[in-house]
Amino acid sequence: MTLSSRTAPRVPRPSIDLEVVATERLSADLVRVTLGGPGMAAFENRPETDKYVKLKFTTPAPESAPVTRTYTVRRVDPVAGTLDIDFVVHGDEGLAGPWAARAQVGDTIALLGPGGGYTPDAAADWHLLAGDLSALPAIAATLEALPADAVGRAFIEVDSDDAILPLTAPAGVEVEWVVDATHDPEALAAVVRQCDWRTGDVQVFAHGERESMKALRRVLFDERGLDRAGVSLSGYWARGRTEDRFQAEKREPIGQII
Numbered sequence: 001m002t003l004s005s006r007t008a009p010r011v012p013r014p015s016i017d018l019e020v021v022a023t024e025r026l027s028a029d030l031v032r033v034t035l036g037g038p039g040m041a042a043f044e045n046r047p048e049t050d051k052y053v054k055l056k057f058t059t060p061a062p063e064s065a066p067v068t069r070t071y072t073v074r075r076v077d078p079v080a081g082t083l084d085i086d087f088v089v090h091g092d093e094g095l096a097g098p099w100a101a102r103a104q105v106g107d108t109i110a111l112l113g114p115g116g117g118y119t120p121d122a123a124a125d126w127h128l129l130a131g132d133l134s135a136l137p138a139i140a141a142t143l144e145a146l147p148a149d150a151v152g153r154a155f156i157e158v159d160s161d162d163a164i165l166p167l168t169a170p171a172g173v174e175v176e177w178v179v180d181a182t183h184d185p186e187a188l189a190a191v192v193r194q195c196d197w198r199t200g201d202v203q204v205f206a207h208g209e210r211e212s213m214k215a216l217r218r219v220l221f222d223e224r225g226l227d228r229a230g231v232s233l234s235g236y237w238a239r240g241r242t243e244d245r246f247q248a249e250k251r252e253p254i255g256q257i258i
Helices: 038-042 096-102 136-145 187-194 210-223 243-249
Strands: 016-025 030-036 052-057 067-077 082-088 108-115 126-131 151-158 172-179 202-209 231-237
Touching: 016 038, 016 082, 030 096, 052 096, 067 136, 082 096, 082 136, 126 136, 126 187, 136 151, 136 202, 151 187, 172 187, 187 210, 202 210, 210 231
Parallel strands: 126 151, 126 202, 151 172, 202 231
Antiparallel strands: 016 030, 016 108, 030 082, 052 067, 052 108, 067 082
């Protein structure tokens, strides 16, 4: 018996080699790397505003396998044949941030994807977006994709005023920057809890630090009683955890968000 197309295993896509065509320091904590080159011909764009790719980095250890890190695609320019990825950088910490900080035109990197899971629904009565710098690319892309008559709120948590960036949003969507240098996991949940809650069906996109997302989960489901089908909620990272440990903990109780 042969497997039908619905049950056949998905064939993994081959990796794509792209070139750095530009870099831009957006703030002290964010670097934008624009990738392009002939490899973009094999990049299959997706409509989701949280679309992501897995970047393949080499480590100093000889003969070691490449290490992958997942990043949201900030923007795809099909005319120019480029895509932008915004990296949070903290000195020499990690693999991706230092690479982005030192990236130069002509450098190459391989990626897998893209994948994606969230698209703003034009039929929603209003939209609620919440996250930290790790979710900023997806939130910014969502704000740009919303119809001109969309209404809602967007809350973005940052460490300082220096991290605040200009964003394009519909006139009916209020963007609020939540400045919290103490890294309080309840900070984002607190402002969402206190905001004026509109009537009607809300579509939610909330992604960021894991404990912060757990606090938001309590607000959205326990306090507001939202339908899970209308909520995209996920932890992108965990404070005090390496990327590899964070990924491993997704299979453990501590790593569960919903």
